Amino acid sequence: MQNSPILVHICCSVDSHFFLEKLQNDHPGEKITGFFYDPNIHPHSEYKLRLLDVERSCKKLGIDLIEGPYDYEAWVDAVRGLEREPEKGARCEVCFDKRFIESANKALELGFERFTTTLLVSPLKSQEQLKRAGAEFEAKHGVKFIAPDYRSGGGTQDQSRVTKEEKLYRQDYCGCIYGLSMQREHQNKLADELFSPISGTILPASIEERLELYTKRMELEEQHVPYKIIREKFLNYRQMSLRVIANKKGVIPAYALSYSTLPRKKAQGKIEYTTHNLHHFNREEIKCITLEEFYSLSDKK
Ligand code: SF4
Known part of the structure; x- marks a missing residue:
């Protein structure tokens, strides 16, 4: 069991880079494989952007990565009726469970004897609940759920330091269309993430533009070209007159x-x-x- 590979469900690079580094330290010399399964993420361009950053992070850490299916319709069906639930509510429970179970099944399918999830460092999820779900799965199928606690003892601060040092992509919403719409309603802002011109034109400051930028960043890193990502202001209001x-x-x-x-x-x-x-x-x-x-x-x- 000690030397059997560990499958790690990954939700995003901000959670996974820190988590995987710690896991590698705790399990030196053991094989760790990442599994990106997050059909909750909307729109698809944002999914691709988060996946891209996870690929970059896994490459840096020398971890193999498997991409799960983007079965968005199945995810929408799973949370049907819970669209207006607030974050941390019933919809999030279903969303976490679906990703968790799918990942556990992947470990079973691949013949891995251990699995875990980066959701364990998410402040939105109860570690106890994940442990319970893991124990149930283990009792039924024999795949062991590892639940290290990397959050306590200053873990959250360490995680934010790693995020800055590694220049990871920091998303500004959890992932799904429902959470995003409610967040923007609450901020009294337009959810412009959900707009894309039919022509395929890439709009300034859009997710598609960010995806291009982060793809370019990967290329520069591969060629060892130094770079800096600079945030620029986007023209929202123009000064029309002045005295x-x-x-x-x-x-x-x-x-x-x-x-x-x-x-x-x-x-x-x-x-x-x-x-x-x-x-x-x-x-x-x-x-x-x-x-x-x-x-x-x-x-x-
Ligand atoms: S807000 Fe986040 S955790 Fe909750 S359902 Fe949406 S993507 Fe899943």
């Missing part, structure tokens, strides 16, 4: 450049510096030129 007042001259008619972004309706600031007749405010990335300059550049009045 520039000079101490002695009074109001100077001016034109706000696009990409002068605003987090709220109004902003007040001072011109901090000027380059080539372009005036930069000290607040909110506002930039303007005088109306005179605008006329001369555009050759219009």
Whole structure:
């Protein structure tokens, strides 16, 4: 039993990288195989993005990875009637159980004698409940469920350090369409993750764009090219008008450049510096030129 391989169900790289590193330490020299089975993740582009990051993480750790089926319809059927349940509620129970049982069955099918899941480090899941489900499965089928506790004793802080150090992809929602819709409703935000143009155009800041970016990152890493991922602001609100007042001259008619972004309706600031007749405010990335300059550049009045 000690030397039989361990199958590890993986939910995402943020949970799995930390968990697998610890498991490798606790089981030196033993074969560990990852199993990515998460048909709850929606949309499919987000599924591919999370899988990509898990592939990167497993490669770094020298762990073989198996991708399970993306049986999304079966998952939707399993949680039917529970769509409006809050997170940590009955829908999540079914969702966890489905992934858990499917992974246990995979271990059985592959002839592995031990299995575990990275859901054990998820703060959303009760370790006790997973242990109970594991013990039931073991009693029926003889596949042992290993349940290490990597959460306590500062584990959660360690996990967030590893996430930063390894530059793992941090998703900002749990995974399913129902959880995402409710989260965005609660934030009073549009769930733009659920929009994709029929033309296949990749929109700025979309999941598809992120997928391209992280694919590129994998290529750069394989070629040992240094890189840095920088978060840039996305233009939500454009500054449409502004009033520039000079101490002695009074109001100077001016034109706000696009990409002068605003987090709220109004902003007040001072011109901090000027380059080539372009005036930069000290607040909110506002930039303007005088109306005179605008006329001369555009050759219009
Ligand atoms: S919120 Fe998360 S755990 Fe709950 S059902 Fe959706 S994907 Fe599963």
